Amino acid sequence: MSAEYTCLVVEDSPMMRQLLVFALSRVKNLRVTEADDGVDGLRKLAGNNYDIILTDINMPIMDGLKLVKRVRTDPVHKDTPIVVITTEGSDEDRQRAIALGANAYITKPIQAPQVIAKVKELLKITT
Amino acid sequence: MMDKKAKGRRSDRPPVDLAAQLKLQRDSFVSTFFKKGAEFTEELVAENDRLRGAMADLERENASLRTQLASDEAIRDLLRKIEELEREKQALLSHVHEAEAYSTQFTSRHAQVEEELANLANLHVASYHLHSTMRLPLVVRHLRELLQQLVGARAYAIYVADDARGELVAIAAEGRDVVQLTAIPYGAGETHDDAQAAVERAFVTGIAHVEEGPIHDDRVSPAACLPMTIDDRAVGVIAIYALLPQKGAFVAVDFELFKMLGRHAGSALVGAELFAAADGRIPGVGVFQGLSTSNFPKSAPAA
Numbered sequence: 001m002s003a004e005y006t007c008l009v010v011e012d013s014p015m016m017r018q019l020l021v022f023a024l025s026r027v028k029n030l031r032v033t034e035a036d037d038g039v040d041g042l043r044k045l046a047g048n049n050y051d052i053i054l055t056d057i058n059m060p061i062m063d064g065l066k067l068v069k070r071v072r073t074d075p076v077h078k079d080t081p082i083v084v085i086t087t088e089g090s091d092e093d094r095q096r097a098i099a100l101g102a103n104a105y106i107t108k109p110i111q112a113p114q115v116i117a118k119v120k121e122l123l124k125i126t127t
Numbered sequence: 128m129m130d131k132k133a134k135g136r137r138s139d140r141p142p143v144d145l146a147a148q149l150k151l152q153r154d155s156f157v158s159t160f161f162k163k164g165a166e167f168t169e170e171l172v173a174e175n176d177r178l179r180g181a182m183a184d185l186e187r188e189n190a191s192l193r194t195q196l197a198s199d200e201a202i203r204d205l206l207r208k209i210e211e212l213e214r215e216k217q218a219l220l221s222h223v224h225e226a227e228a229y230s231t232q233f234t235s236r237h238a239q240v241e242e243e244l245a246n247l248a249n250l251h252v253a254s255y256h257l258h259s260t261m262r263l264p265l266v267v268r269h270l271r272e273l274l275q276q277l278v279g280a281r282a283y284a285i286y287v288a289d290d291a292r293g294e295l296v297a298i299a300a301e302g303r304d305v306v307q308l309t310a311i312p313y314g315a316g317e318t319h320d321d322a323q324a325a326v327e328r329a330f331v332t333g334i335a336h337v338e339e340g341p342i343h344d345d346r347v348s349p350a351a352c353l354p355m356t357i358d359d360r361a362v363g364v365i366a367i368y369a370l371l372p373q374k375g376a377f378v379a380v381d382f383e384l385f386k387m388l389g390r391h392a393g394s395a396l397v398g399a400e401l402f403a404a405a406d407g408r409i410p411g412v413g414v415f416q417g418l419s420t421s422n423f424p425k426s427a428p429a430a
Binding site for chain 2: 013014015016018019022023026087089090107108109111112113116
C-alpha cells in the first residue's frame, strides 16, 4: 500500500487556489487542504500534520512570509517543506523567503508541471 | 662272364672320402641354411617390431589428429555459438533501442498531454471564475486576477465602450493610473498616439493584436490588444502593456486564454452590469416562455 501525503495550500485567490489544487491532483496519493490566507493556514496547521505547505506571499490578514516564519517556530512543522508561490520574481524576494525558512520559490504565472515537479522533489516521490 | 662284366663295369658308389666330403658339404649347407634362416627370422622379427612401432606411432598420430580435429570442431562450434550470441545481442540491443525510443516518445507525449491538461485547466478555471458571479466588482476582480496571475500581466487596462459618447473608457488598470488613462474616441477618425491607436484599432476591427516574441518593458504601444465581443460586436478592449519580469513573452496557453477572454469577458462584464442595473432581479419566466427550438436561428447549410 502506497503512502499518503498531505499538503496545505494557502492562497487568497480562489482562481489560483483552484489551479494549484488541479496541479497537485496530478501527484498520486496527495491529499490537499485549502486555506484562504495566513491565519486560516495557521488554523489548519494546528492539530494537523502536513507533509508539505504551498503558500502565496501577498495575502490579506497574514502574508505568506509571516506564515513561513510562524511555521518554522512550530515544533510539529518546523521541518515541513514550504514552497512559496508569488508574483514577485526578484532575487531579493527569493532570498528573503529562503532566509525565513522556505525550501523553494515558484513565480507566477505558475506552470503545473513545475509545481508538480517541485512538490515531488521535496516529498521525495520518484514516480 | 660275371667277373668280366664286373671287371668292365665302373662302380656307381662314391668313394669314401667323397662321401665324407659330401656329408661335410651337406652339414655345412644345413648349418648355413639354419643360420641364414635364424638370421632371416631375426630380421623378420626386427622388421615386425619396427613396423609395430611405426604402427603405434601412426596410431598415436592418428589419435592426436583426431583430437585436434575434434578440438577444431569444438572451436568452430564455439565460433558458431559466438556468432549466434552476437546476433542475439544485436537483436536485443535493437529491441532495447526501440524500447528506449518508445519510452522517450512516451515520456515526451506524456509531458505534452500533461501540458495540454494544465492549459485546459487554466482555461476551465478562468472561464469558471469569470462566470461564477453576476456582481460587477467580482467580475472585474476575477478579470484582473486572470490577467495578473494566469497571463502574468504587470501593466494592463480594461476599456469598455461608451456608445453614447463614442469612447472607450478605462474601468480598471494595473501598472497604469486608471484616472490618467484618457478615454479613447473611436470611429471618428481622431488622431491618437500609438498606444491609443492600437486599442481603437482592435475595437473597431474586432481583431486581436498579440505581440509574438520577447516583450520589452520600454514599449509604448500595448503588447496585446484584445477586443471583448458579444455576438461578434465589440464591447470593449483589454490592453496589456507589460509582463511580469519573469515572463518574457506570451506562451501558447496565453493565446488560448485571449480567445476565451475575447468571447467571455465582454458578456461577463455586460451581463453583470445589466444584472446590477436590474437590481439583481431575475427576469420573469415570461421572457423565456416564448422561446422554443423552432425560434432558434437556423444554422447555415453545410457547404
